[in-house]
Amino acid sequence: PGASAAAGRLCGSGRWAATIAGLMLLCCAATAAAVGALCTGWGLVLLRSCPSAGPAFADFRTRKVSKMVRTESQDTVNRHTLLQELRDGKRKKEDLVRNVAILQQRRLLTKRDEYNMVIVLLGKLRLWKEAVGMLADMERNGLKPDLCCYNAVLKALQISGKFKESVEMLTEMWAENVLPDEVSYMIIIATFGQAGMWVEALQLLADLEKRGVKASCKPYSAAIVACGRCGQAEKAMQVFDYLPELGLEPDGLTFGAILGVLGKDGDWRGTIDMLRRIREAGLKPDSVHYLAAMNACNRKLRGYEALQLMVDMYKDQVKPDSAVYNLAINTCRKSGLNEQALELFKEMKEEGEERDSRTYSAVMGASRTCKEAVALLADMKVDKVKPDMAVYGSLINTCAREGELDQARSLLGEMKAADLNPDVLIYNTIIRAAHEAQQWGVVGDIFEEMVPNEVRPDVVTYNTLVKTAGDSREWQRALGLLDDMRSQGLKPDLLHYRSLIFLCERCQQFDAALDVYYEMKKASLLPDGKTVESLVRICRKIGRRDLAEEIGNTKVTRSDPRKGSEWKSNARNVRQDREDREERPQDRRPTLSVAIAGIEE
Secondary structure (H helix, E strand, O other): OHHHHHHHHHHHHOHHHHHHHHHHHHHHHHHHHHHHHHHHHOOOOOOOOOOOOOHHHOOOOOOOOOOOOOOOOOHHOOHHHHHHHHOOOOOOOHHHHHHHHHHHHOOOOOHHHHHHHHHHHHHHHHHHHHHHHHHHHHOOOOOOOOHHHHHHHHHHHOOOOOOHHHHHHHHHHHOOOOOOOHHHHHHHHHHHHHOOHHHHHHHHHHHHHHHHOOOOOOHHHHHHHHHHOOOHHHHHHHHHHHHHHHOOOHHHHHHHHHHHHHHHHHEEEEHHHHHHHHHHHHOOHHHHHHHHHHHHHHHHHHHHHHHHHHHHHHHOEEEHHHHHHHHHHHHHHHHHHHHHHHHHHHHHHHHHOOOOOHHHHHHHHOOOOHHHHHHHHHHHHHHHOOHHHHHHHHHHHHHHOOOHHHHHHHHHHHHHHOOOOOOHHHHHHHHHHHHHHHHHHHHHHHHHOOOOOOOOOOOHHHHHHHHHHHHHOOOHHHHHHHHHHHHHOOOOHHHHHHHHHHHHHOOHHHHHHHHHHHHHHHHHOOOOHHHHHHHHHHHHHHOOHHHHHHOOOOOOOOOOOOOOOOOOOOOHHHOOEEEOOOOOOOOOOHHHHHHOOOOOO
């Protein structure tokens, strides 16, 4: 308006040059106003200055909401309706983003709690750039972001896994005199834990103490979980044992965090000891705590300890849920306690707990006979549980173990009819069962079915085929399988080479046996003791005593070649593992500086 009035006065006075300049000024002002309106209409988030974050951090603050159309005028926009739709969160992602853009471009967000709600919603939608941009929009509307808004942005960054931006946001909070609290540090530590950066998580914990932030057990629990995610169970235990020095008593959340770490690490002794410490602290263990302890027993095949945990749950008046029952049944099955696994399955039904496919898969593996395992399919129909790959795999494994080859092949056909594609493990199970039953023709038929069904054979498949060829003394066919493996891009293992050498010795194909040895040597595989003995005998039979002496002095591997993907240990022997002779240190009270020893600032 000022430029228009000035142009009118100049025109009336006859000063044409000044009049033209005034008109140009008027056009520039109109253009600037139009550009400003266009920017507002398209939802451009204004960029505020952030000296602490720097230019690199400021770039992603600018966000243009793409594919946005002009909506109805500001007067007809129902502000309360839009906010209510955002609170419900039941609409599609595109509709929610459109509502946020409307509220932003019309400047209908007037309170901090409304901005906080929008930031939380954008975080759940993984729109972290838009969530960060809301801080700038708050300042544009004259609202200074508070601690709740910053924590909501940090949570949005955590959901998207943006650990660098989280640290920069923390730096900005200190620069803006918005003092971070324990929740702020807890969220950033959890973000580093998700990224597998346990060292940085512990450094943030040290920074929390250095700045004098008053904290409870929450950030320390987040650090424990971060160390556990990275496989640093010892560091997590050091952080837990450091809490008494700070005058902090672990709560249920902290105990749950350390139990989860110990359970993932398979430290069954540690989990049982931690349950005792929970009771001594005057707390009551819950199902989550027992689930972590059961997970540790499952990883180390401690069936009897798993059963004792079930007894302890009843003593603590904690009702086992489906997850605990599934782990207990699976642990007993893998530990050879099949009768106990079946008893737990019956008890699960009596308690009214939901039985899913994992439950049936475990109990089928513990069934006494193939007929008993197949009969459980009827119970699955009653429970309205659809059999999946794991269920059929357990059924086929049970039938193959009992020598019911026809039943196993019938189940394979049922899988295909149910639109379930059998994997290489299931085919290997049937091929191994056919080999043990000395049905060489069935082995070939099952192997030929794999290629049309787009199942690629693995090393275990070819090892079983070589054994089958060896039992029928088909040494030429066995050597042809070696070339077939290479064409499939597979590398033969020691067990494969050893089987070929034994076969060639039985068939008196001594030159072929030496060729296999040279190929094994070329593949940088050390023979075991039995393979060396076989090669020495071959060399002596053909009069190559010099070669026999050379092979006899060859360095041999001490590992059992059967301990590959095909070897299975006896569960009862595994229970007598080395952990029975290990003593767990009882008194460990290191400081946090010790926990991050060797880490430079």
